[in-house]
Amino acid sequence: MADEELMTGAEIVLRALADQGVAHVFGYPGGAVLPIYDEFFQQEKVKHILVRHEQGATHMAEGYARSTGKCGVALATSGPGATNCVTGLTDAMLDSIPMVLITGQVPTHLIGMDAFQECDTVGITRPCTKQNWLVKNVNDLARIIHEAFYVAMTGRPGPVVVDIPKDVQFAKGKYTGPEGVIVKSYQPKTAPNVTAIEAAIDLISKAKRPLLYTGGGVINSGLEASKLLREFVALSGIPITSTLMGLGAYPASGKEWLGMLGMHGTYEANMAMHDCDVMINVGARFDDRITGRLDAFAPNSKKIHIDIDPSSINKTVKVDIPIVADVKQALAALLAEWKKRGVKLDAVSLDSWKRKIDQWKSVDCLKYKPNRDVIMPQYAIQRLYELTKTRDTYITTEVGQHQMWAAQFYRFEEPNRWMTSGGLGTMGYGLPAAVGVQAAHPKSLVIDIAGDASVQMTMQEFSTAIQYRLPVKIFIVNNHYMGMVRQWQQLLHGNRLSESYSDALPDFVKLAEAYGGTGLRCSKPAELDAAIMQMINTPGPVLFDCEVANLANCFPMIPSGKAHNEMLLGADVSDEDVGSAIDARGKQLV
Amino acid sequence: MSAHQQGTGSAYFIDTKKQEIETHTLAVIAENQPGVLARIIGLFAGRGYNIDSLTVSETEHEKHVSRFTIVTTGTAAVITQIKAQLDRMVPVHSVADLTAEGNFLARELALVKVNGLGDKRIEALRLGDAFRARVVDASVESFVFELTGKPDKIDQFISLMMPLGLVEVSRTGVAAISRGIEVLKD
Numbered sequence: 033m034a035d036e037e038l039m040t041g042a043e044i045v046l047r048a049l050a051d052q053g054v055a056h057v058f059g060y061p062g063g064a065v066l067p068i069y070d071e072f073f074q075q076e077k078v079k080h081i082l083v084r085h086e087q088g089a090t091h092m093a094e095g096y097a098r099s100t101g102k103c104g105v106a107l108a109t110s111g112p113g114a115t116n117c118v119t120g121l122t123d124a125m126l127d128s129i130p131m132v133l134i135t136g137q138v139p140t141h142l143i144g145m146d147a148f149q150e151c152d153t154v155g156i157t158r159p160c161t162k163q164n165w166l167v168k169n170v171n172d173l174a175r176i177i178h179e180a181f182y183v184a185m186t187g188r189p190g191p192v193v194v195d196i197p198k199d200v201q202f203a204k205g206k207y208t209g210p211e212g213v214i215v216k217s218y219q220p221k222t223a224p225n226v227t228a229i230e231a232a233i234d235l236i237s238k239a240k241r242p243l244l245y246t247g248g249g250v251i252n253s254g255l256e257a258s259k260l261l262r263e264f265v266a267l268s269g270i271p272i273t274s275t276l277m278g279l280g281a282y283p284a285s286g287k288e289w290l291g292m293l294g295m296h297g298t299y300e301a302n303m304a305m306h307d308c309d310v311m312i313n314v315g316a317r318f319d320d321r322i323t324g325r326l327d328a329f330a331p332n333s334k335k336i337h338i339d340i341d342p343s344s345i346n347k348t349v350k351v352d353i354p355i356v357a358d359v360k361q362a363l364a365a366l367l368a369e370w371k372k373r374g375v376k377l378d379a380v381s382l383d384s385w386k387r388k389i390d391q392w393k394s395v396d397c398l399k400y401k402p403n404r405d406v407i408m409p410q411y412a413i414q415r416l417y418e419l420t421k422t423r424d425t426y427i428t429t430e431v432g433q434h435q436m437w438a439a440q441f442y443r444f445e446e447p448n449r450w451m452t453s454g455g456l457g458t459m460g461y462g463l464p465a466a467v468g469v470q471a472a473h474p475k476s477l478v479i480d481i482a483g484d485a486s487v488q489m490t491m492q493e494f495s496t497a498i499q500y501r502l503p504v505k506i507f508i509v510n511n512h513y514m515g516m517v518r519q520w521q522q523l524l525h526g527n528r529l530s531e532s533y534s535d536a537l538p539d540f541v542k543l544a545e546a547y548g549g550t551g552l553r554c555s556k557p558a559e560l561d562a563a564i565m566q567m568i569n570t571p572g573p574v575l576f577d578c579e580v581a582n583l584a585n586c587f588p589m590i591p592s593g594k595a596h597n598e599m600l601l602g603a604d605v606s607d608e609d610v611g612s613a614i615d616a617r618g619k620q621l622v
Numbered sequence: 623m624s625a626h627q628q629g630t631g632s633a634y635f636i637d638t639k640k641q642e643i644e645t646h647t648l649a650v651i652a653e654n655q656p657g658v659l660a661r662i663i664g665l666f667a668g669r670g671y672n673i674d675s676l677t678v679s680e681t682e683h684e685k686h687v688s689r690f691t692i693v694t695t696g697t698a699a700v701i702t703q704i705k706a707q708l709d710r711m712v713p714v715h716s717v718a719d720l721t722a723e724g725n726f727l728a729r730e731l732a733l734v735k736v737n738g739l740g741d742k743r744i745e746a747l748r749l750g751d752a753f754r755a756r757v758v759d760a761s762v763e764s765f766v767f768e769l770t771g772k773p774d775k776i777d778q779f780i781s782l783m784m785p786l787g788l789v790e791v792s793r794t795g796v797a798a799i800s801r802g803i804e805v806l807k808d
């Protein structure tokens with residue numbers, strides 16, 4: 033049996049990756065991983081994509097994972113290679129993204145000697161990984177790599193690190209396959225408790241103002257979960273909102289869709305959250321961007337919470353019916369019970385609830401003042417959406433106002449089409465994430481909706497896109513400010529714009545050309561459509577400098593420390609309203 | 623549950639004062655691998671939980687498992703979070719809240735050094751006897767007492783020895799186990 037033959041540690045790494053079905057690894061070489069690079073050279077199953085900075089590799093792996101439902105894989109050398117990955121690991125940890133990072137380490141006999149490029153990788157990455165391993169014996173290597181994939185992908189997904197000393201990469205040992213890998217101490221519960229399902233249906237069936245609040249857990253649970261969610265909404269007629277992380281699980285064109293909720297969510301979604309009597313949380317984690325002021329959060333509601341991670345239950349908000357399970361299994365069970373009982377919600381109450389919601393919708397909270405001379409950032413996203421919606425499109429973002437406008441104005445119809453850094457809020461995520469998405473979907477249109485400041489954090493990965501002919505489109509919503517910071521300074525700090533102006537911006541068109549890509553610029557609303565079409569029709573990577581109104585603010589907004597029904601709306605907010613929106617107590621919050 | 627009764631752990635208007643602080647003794651069975659102790663301590667440090675006492679040792683060599691006994695304090699909601707956070711760690715097999723389950727034994731061992739001459743020395747010896755502490759080392763000017771018992775018994779012993787020349791204490795931290803036939807699964 034082939035499994036019995038001896039291989040070097042480096043061969044084992046490549047064999048294990050191939051057996052895990054890994055098609056792409058995003059990595060960067062260095063002394064402590066050279067044996068692994070030597071193996072890459074001698075095989076063709078696993079394609080290596082050379083990044084420009086290891087942080088880029090981790091975000092590419094994240095984008096790859098989120099857009100495919102598979103595990104992302106990154107590779108870095110010891111010391112600085114490993115430390116450069118910490119941001120990406122933390123990002124994946126907070127957003128529950130499955131990722132395996134393999135790092136090289138100094139040879140075992142030098143560990144602890146302050147050897148060249150030594151760092152305590154497992155120590156540094158412990159708090160930002162779901163689990164990590166230092167492999168000291170080559171005979172454990174294959175098992176650990178397979179365990180790493182298993183742990184990253186199952187339960188609440190997350191990043192893991194396998195740290196491999198260089199001597200272990202050279203040593204010969206036994207290879208074992210992925211079959212039958214179990215981790216005795218780790219058995220996530222995925223099937224819902226029957227009594228909880230019954231109690232949930234009891235509660236929902238009596239609801240007068242029910243609301244679905246869905247999140248990233250639906251995406252994590254896979255395509256089937258989105259399908260079941262849609263079925264549940266269609267069957268029950270319950271209105272639905274989602275967090276930033278769950279966009280696309282339910283289509284934006286769906287009848288019951290209220291838009292995103294939370295700090296920059298829609299008026300209707302937040303008002304519905306505030307007033308609902310039964311809240312059904314499906315794979316969301318009551319993040320503080322959602323709850324706002326906890327003592328005024330959905331004050332008259334009973335809450336059902338479906339989550340695979342028991343530590344998410346009752347963490348910030350106490351719930352009445354916890355359902356610890358995988359979303360798709362919980363939804364399947366809810367649907368089965370619903371059908372078995374032939375539940376019908378009280379039509380009169382549901383109807384008046386929806387009329388109320390329609391009133392809120394009529395506020396038209398995303399309204400902004402159009403402008404004929406300058407491109408409003410909202411308009412830029414709207415046009416981008418209109419011109420790409422019928423295509424096979426994936427969207428990533430950086431962090432800031434443009435990210436929120438993208439969430440508000442780009443309408444997602446399918447899951448896995450939207451990649452954004454929600455939990456950590458990592459500027460510089462979007463460009464490499466787009467490269468990762470494009471590697472997985474070479475024929476699709478992949479667009480990073482970027483900010484002028486964020487994009488400079490990982491700009492160098494544009495070079496990776498050029499090298500591998502990955503035709504990503506970087507659509508920079510260029511307001512010449514760290515807009516989100518400027519907005520908060522206006523709200524909280526008397527409009528003293530300390531260090532938030534993007535001075536000395538590069539000429540993005542020339543920059544694109546310097547990299548060997550295409551640069552485009554547009555600053556007139558009338559020319560925007562044609563310019564976007566030109567971007568779409570350019571076969572290679574494009575940097576698009578979309579010059580927008582500099583001082584636009586992102587609304588609606590629930591100021592920190594306020595309740596859902598104390599939102600600031602867009603079009604009519606005066607500068608005074610903005611200046612006094614947050615009281616002293618709210619200013620301490622983030 | 624109404625919104626007014628809820629609320630821990632978010633940046634928004636946490637009122638911890640209103641909730642009572644409880645002390646709980648947790649027993650954790652985990653893989654005996656490198657890094658597990660660091661992961662557990664890191665959890666407590668990183669999330670701002672308290673550790674009053676922590677003891678750990680491999681309990682069954684063949685099974686490669688260790689047992690941690692952790693004494694911690696917090697509101698009921700925080701204690702629940704701590705258990706869930708421990709339980710979701712990949713190398714952790716099981717977490718038991720001995721305090722919540724009711725009946726358990728908690729014991730600690732202390733080595734207590736008392737230096738002195740004359741009456742104080744005699745009084746120290748007498749008290750040691752009353753607490754059933756063993757004298758495990760003696761010189762003309764010092765004793766080392768070995769004492770096992772509940773943590774509060776040890777606290778009491780230490781405070782009594784203080785005026786009698788106590789100079790040094792070493793405590794093991796708490797080991798705990800449930801009474802009766804109940805067994806912690808792993």
Ligand SMILES: Cc1cc2nc3c(=O)[nH]c(=O)nc-3n(C[C@H](O)[C@H](O)[C@H](O)COP(=O)(O)OP(=O)(O)OC[C@H]3O[C@@H](n4cnc5c(N)ncnc54)[C@H](O)[C@@H]3O)c2cc1C
Pocket residue numbers: 126127128187188189246247248249250252253254274275276277278292293294295296297315316317318319321322338339340341344357358359360431432435436453454455456457458516
């Ligand atoms: C500038 C900025 C502004 C933001 N403003 C907003 C805002 O206005 N609105 C907003 O919504 N967000 C906003 N965010 C994002 C916010 O910070 C959080 O990242 C986000 O709200 C969390 O989404 P979630 O609750 O869906 O949780 P996720 O982080 O996606 O977590 C998913 C939850 O589902 C569980 N889960 C995972 N897999 C499964 C499974 N298979 N089955 C069951 N459960 C599972 C997990 O245990 C976890 O509890 C903003 C971020 C930034 C950077």
Ligand SMILES: Cc1ncc(C[n+]2csc(CCOP(=O)(O)OP(=O)(O)O)c2C)c(N)n1
Pocket residue numbers: 430431432433434435457458459460482483484485486487509511513514515516517
């Ligand atoms: C790595 C990192 N550093 C700092 C921040 C804080 N921050 C959040 S948004 C923002 C400004 C983003 O500016 P830009 O990319 O131009 O986007 P805009 O808000 O203007 O759309 C900053 C500095 C962050 N989120 N990430």
Ligand SMILES: [Mg+2]
Pocket residue numbers: 432483484485509510511512513514515
């Ligand atoms: Mg900007």
